Amino acid sequence: MVDWAPFPKEGDKVLFVFGGGILDGELLKQIRFLDNELSAYEFHPVKELDGLLIERLARRVKAAAGARELGETVYLEHGQTAPAEWQRPRTSVDGRGQGGTFAEAGPESPGRRLDWKSMATDLRSRHDVSMDKATAYHDALGDHFAAHAETSPYNAYTDRPAMLRLAGDVSGVRILDVGCGAGHHAAELAARGARVIGIEGSATLLRHAYARVNGQAGLLLHDLEEPLGFAGDASFDGVVCALVYEHIRNRVQLLGEIRRVLRPGGWLLVSTTHPTADWRHFGGSYFSHDWRDLPIGDSELSIHYQRLSLETFLGELLAAGFVLEQLIEPRPTADLREIDEAAYDRLHQVPSFLAVKLRRP
Template sequence: MSAVHAYHGQGGDIFAAHAADGPHNAYTDRPAMLALAGDVAGLRILDAGCGGGHYAAEFVGRGAEVVAVDGSATLVGHARALLGDRAEVQQHDLDTPLDFAGDASFDGVVCALVLHHLTDRARFLGEVRRVLRPGGWFLLSTTHPVSDWRYFGGSYFDESWVEFPQADGLTMRFQRMTLESLVTEVLDAGFVLERLVEPRAVEALRAINPERYVRLTERPSFVALRLRR
């Protein structure tokens, strides 16, 4: 993600641990994104904001060639430890051009729960479109605007930067956006919207954490888009 808002040091360690098997990542957003991707065998995929490498590992396991990048050296370390030599992993600030990638060099791009951390979303979206081949897909997930509104209150149309406390003292800093802003930004970048989903927890979470399962199936937490170049 953005190097400014990435999880560094101990924050990166905590984030990687929660992403591995936490309700929001492992049982809600990640299954939804994998479902949106469909068959990825033989595809070359960029994981933009790879975190601890858990999404990349799933795509590699399904037969894709993956390049994974993140703005945090700590999370790049976790991703390399998880992926080994099965994927190319490097540190890169997503608020800067994707200068490591050529035009039309990927079949798909995944950006999971990262967009709201970026300070130059328009440039990032333009870069994603550049590195995608014609007809390639872009999977994008972010915090649900209604969830943010419920938590922070005030105007739904407030798009200020906020801080959200998480477990173990970790704080997430991100910019709120409306659903209108999200969809308008990706359309203005030249993408075609194929599908919009509001991920709910998968059934497997019910036995592990029934209270969180109910919460994540009754209230929106994330929104995910499948886009086409």
Template sequence: MASTSGNDVPATAPSGVNDYDSLAAGYSAENETSLMNAYYERPATLALAGEVSGRRILDAGCGAGPLSAALRERGAVVSGIDSSAGMLEQARLRLGADADLRVADLADPLPFPDAAFDDVVASLVLHYLRDWGPTLAELRRVLRPGGRLIASVDHPFMINLIHRKSGPRPDYFETYNWTEEWTKGGHTARMSFWNRPLHAMTDAFTAAGFRISVINEPHPVPAAREAYPEDFDLLDTFPSFLFFVLHRE
């Protein structure tokens, strides 16, 4: 894994990086039952969302749609966006031809009117962005007053620890870019992420007009112990993701 100063890396990933189209089928299959997604991130997000029946929800960065499906099963009216057409093809296979799924980049204006949603869920997507400001402004715009943004990101402590083990440890207090290679379904792509300290996240949320209601560091669900006995204890004693519930002021 390589890390570089945020001043040396462009705000958007270069061509060929974060190529979810090539990984779509393999990533979707792995996501169904993986420890990090099926037994940790997704249950935590759903728990924070709580009762959603009848609520209009935007799944921002919906990928292959497992979270959208779970929210819809709980009675929510769900729209999904993702920058990857390949991932949306997987989502449409899951959710049906009539599902409201649109190709959209979170770094750009969103294709929805003001106050269109009661909630936005942004599951493991903000850490792909160098600048959260424009994206959070758009997410706030499409939320009704008092609406919620439920977001999960890579835990900055975890990322910093990974880099400490693999090379020179970057400054925790800096916002910096790092990359790694993912191989899913026989396809490999280089993935680019932005790590930032907790205070930079909370500052960005409040600057965008959100009130922070919850900061959560959950445990995996108990069923993870049986499904992943060798990895459960580490995840149960050291958080990999950080979760927020924010309300639009």
């Protein structure tokens, strides 16, 4: 982040905030200060800065944190966004474009280029922004899901192929993967040319995602029950929300934030458990909105989510201002028949998931 601070008495000043990388436990142990150099130091999440710093400093640090997450260089004046003419493509000083080319983008320029390899793809050691254990897949559950999703008839052969088909051609498209899990969708989208940022509330899953995307997507540990403060308005061309919607409690806020960060004309993909699958499994009323714990196989693990009727699921999305373009009930790809014919036949007879593509007007 670069901030120009004109000061008549002392002369103009230019302030820079640089990303210092990730400090893991071992690096923290190596920090040593001279006597009386510092009395104390602490680490705080960005959302607490307003209560810790004076206003102009808080603005600058928050702008720098947001720029780092999105892989942008941000130019400010007195801690405020600089005039639009400053936000032009800029290349590195050696003229070869090394380090990437950065430019602001709005609805008129959906092809913004970002330096994804140098952005913050590292796992953040910020446990204070992870999601509640009743919502996200932490620890053993996260490890189990990461392995399961790799080859599962439900994830690998049904939901994931369906969502990728709905996304279509994503070359050069800026995509936010909300609840990116172990990074399976993010890796696939990046491999197809998309510029992806994945956010996930489980540090366990994000470790798996970090290994899977191999630097080809940006990753951020982020509580999905909190606003998407790291992203500016109209920052993305598309948003993917695969099998996470039913786990979120504050869905109204999440949808409002997704609509904010999507450019006009951008698309939103959402997949969820099929309402009739839950009805068949749990029984009771089809219209129940109970929160349930679904055991996983023979293990002691379970996933926690809310049952949603079709009316509720679509009603929430439409009420948030999105327009429905396509609705599908995903069935497994033909490849599954070669591996597990019984699962292939079962998932072609009984619906398991529901997926929709919506558009932001």
